[in-house]
Amino acid sequence: MAKVFIYPATSLILSDLVARFGHKPLGAALGIRERIQTAGVDSPPLQITPEEPKRGLKYAAVEVPSGVRGRMAIYGPLIEEAEAAVIVTDADLAFGCMGCARTDELILFSLRQKGMPILELKYPTTEEEGVQFVAAIKKFLAGLPNGGEA
Amino acid sequence: MSRKVRIAQLTCGSEYSGVQKEIYEAAEAVGAEMFFPDIALADVERAVKTFGLDVKSADLKLMIARGMALVEGKVEADGVFIGTCFRCAEAAIVRNELRRYIPENSKLPVVSYSFTERTTSGTLLTRMEALTTIARRRALLAREEQTGITMGVDSGSSTTKAVVMKDNQIVGTGWHPTTEVIKSAESAIADALAMAGLTREDIQAIGTTGYGRFLIGKHLGADLIQEELTVNSKGAVYLAGHQRGSATVIDIGGMDNKAISVIDGIPGTFTMGGICAGASGRFLEMTAKRLGVDITELGPLAMKGMGKNVSMNSYCIVFGTQSLVNALAAGSSREDVAAAACHSVAEQVFEQQLQEVDIKEPVIMVGGTSLIEGLVYAMGQLLQTEIVVPPYSQYIGAVGSALLASGFVQGE
Numbered sequence: 001m002a003k004v005f006i007y008p009a010t011s012l013i014l015s016d017l018v019a020r021f022g023h024k025p026l027g028a029a030l031g032i033r034e035r036i037q038t039a040g041v042d043s044p045p046l047q048i049t050p051e052e053p054k055r056g057l058k059y060a061a062v063e064v065p066s067g068v069r070g071r072m073a074i075y076g077p078l079i080e081e082a083e084a085a086v087i088v089t090d091a092d093l094a095f096g097c098m099g100c101a102r103t104d105e106l107i108l109f110s111l112r113q114k115g116m117p118i119l120e121l122k123y124p125t126t127e128e129e130g131v132q133f134v135a136a137i138k139k140f141l142a143g144l145p146n147g148g149e150a
Numbered sequence: 151m152s153r154k155v156r157i158a159q160l161t162c163g164s165e166y167s168g169v170q171k172e173i174y175e176a177a178e179a180v181g182a183e184m185f186f187p188d189i190a191l192a193d194v195e196r197a198v199k200t201f202g203l204d205v206k207s208a209d210l211k212l213m214i215a216r217g218m219a220l221v222e223g224k225v226e227a228d229g230v231f232i233g234t235c236f237r238c239a240e241a242a243i244v245r246n247e248l249r250r251y252i253p254e255n256s257k258l259p260v261v262s263y264s265f266t267e268r269t270t271s272g273t274l275l276t277r278m279e280a281l282t283t284i285a286r287r288r289a290l291l292a293r294e295e296q297t298g299i300t301m302g303v304d305s306g307s308s309t310t311k312a313v314v315m316k317d318n319q320i321v322g323t324g325w326h327p328t329t330e331v332i333k334s335a336e337s338a339i340a341d342a343l344a345m346a347g348l349t350r351e352d353i354q355a356i357g358t359t360g361y362g363r364f365l366i367g368k369h370l371g372a373d374l375i376q377e378e379l380t381v382n383s384k385g386a387v388y389l390a391g392h393q394r395g396s397a398t399v400i401d402i403g404g405m406d407n408k409a410i411s412v413i414d415g416i417p418g419t420f421t422m423g424g425i426c427a428g429a430s431g432r433f434l435e436m437t438a439k440r441l442g443v444d445i446t447e448l449g450p451l452a453m454k455g456m457g458k459n460v461s462m463n464s465y466c467i468v469f470g471t472q473s474l475v476n477a478l479a480a481g482s483s484r485e486d487v488a489a490a491a492c493h494s495v496a497e498q499v500f501e502q503q504l505q506e507v508d509i510k511e512p513v514i515m516v517g518g519t520s521l522i523e524g525l526v527y528a529m530g531q532l533l534q535t536e537i538v539v540p541p542y543s544q545y546i547g548a549v550g551s552a553l554l555a556s557g558f559v560q561g562e
Binding site: 034035036037038039040041042043044047048049050051052053054063064065066067068069070071074093094097098099100101102104 | 159161162163164165166167168169170171186188189190191192194195205206207208209212234235236237238240241265266267268
């Protein structure tokens, strides 16, 4: 079983796919809601304190906005733990989205820096692309150590 | 108990910065409640497209969609708080555009702020108080004439001012440096009453403002305890004789500065800066001390000098003072140094605060620093307009308090 970081980290579909193939998804366990009644689209379910942005200094310098550092305090340790990653770019908001584009840039850079297996895909826009999308993820996950069939 | 004022929160990064609790606490302290305008996820992209600002961050898109929902009346609110992370350029653009768009297209009062993880509820309190006052006390703020005998006390960070008003006239003033808050207030009040030829018993209503407003208000049994943003706006347009229409009020204080865009005497948008002392009256006090002149002499001195003859490489109060000392050591005249100090403060307020409010004429400068003519001149040069300094401008908070307090005179 490999620890697979998923991007967008809030994507339940990606999380489910990774788990189905016998791996451990690393992401934010957040349901995508039809209506947004929290501060942001990826508001954390936990009470973040001013300590988190300070802990985020491990991943981003002090001149980086506090919101980025607060997010990195959550995602940074998950990236460190990750052994592989599935990255879906240009995803529809409903698929799973991250609130801050600057954090996204840092997360993607940090993942690529690790030199681990990474699958990068564009979000599908047609049914045909959708089929290819799932097949590519399936192939990637099956190729990871101790991956299993869904 | 009156209904809580509902403030719509449009923010990006507040929860990850750990300041959400501080925002809630500041709102709670002034009898308001924060809420997030309810938006359908499906509507976000459509709203962003209509608004026309193509940003990458999803939370900024959400802010835009929520702002549009407020303007379109799909969501009801009494006021709007717009906040984004300090140092985020993308967020600053959205914050500024929403801060402009909402008041232009609705009657909602707006306050905007860029936070760090160090932002506390105390920092946000005055802004939230002003926001709720505008929403809750429109009738009180509509007052254009002082009636009866009232007193206003402004307990500021540097000085404490008291004003006694009678039948729409200022009949007594008092001014003392703020040392012990209550003692300073008592001294200023005694002077104002003596000048008016009245006693405390003659006063029908009292209003307090400034940093010490709660302590002084409790001590005096004030009828109105009010933050300085709304009070100063009211006082400024009252004294300038411009109670109707648009105006901009600038108050460079001892510890913080206010820039307020006023419509019919009521603040529309405002900023309050208090991070850097280099942009405050304190810097001018230090300059006057270094030049060996009284603060009242700094303005005339600056008017005789040329600020651009002195190199000021820093806005920091420490390094700024060092620049002045270096300039004097290199042979610069005291006049030029005084002018450079005034220009530095004006420029910093211009660059860091006045960009956040829409400057509409007349521009009214108030507060003790408005008496420093070199500073007023420098600000006028930067804004390319003639600055109005009304009579009694140094007593602005006390005058505004006395004016508004007359709403509490019995029979009113």
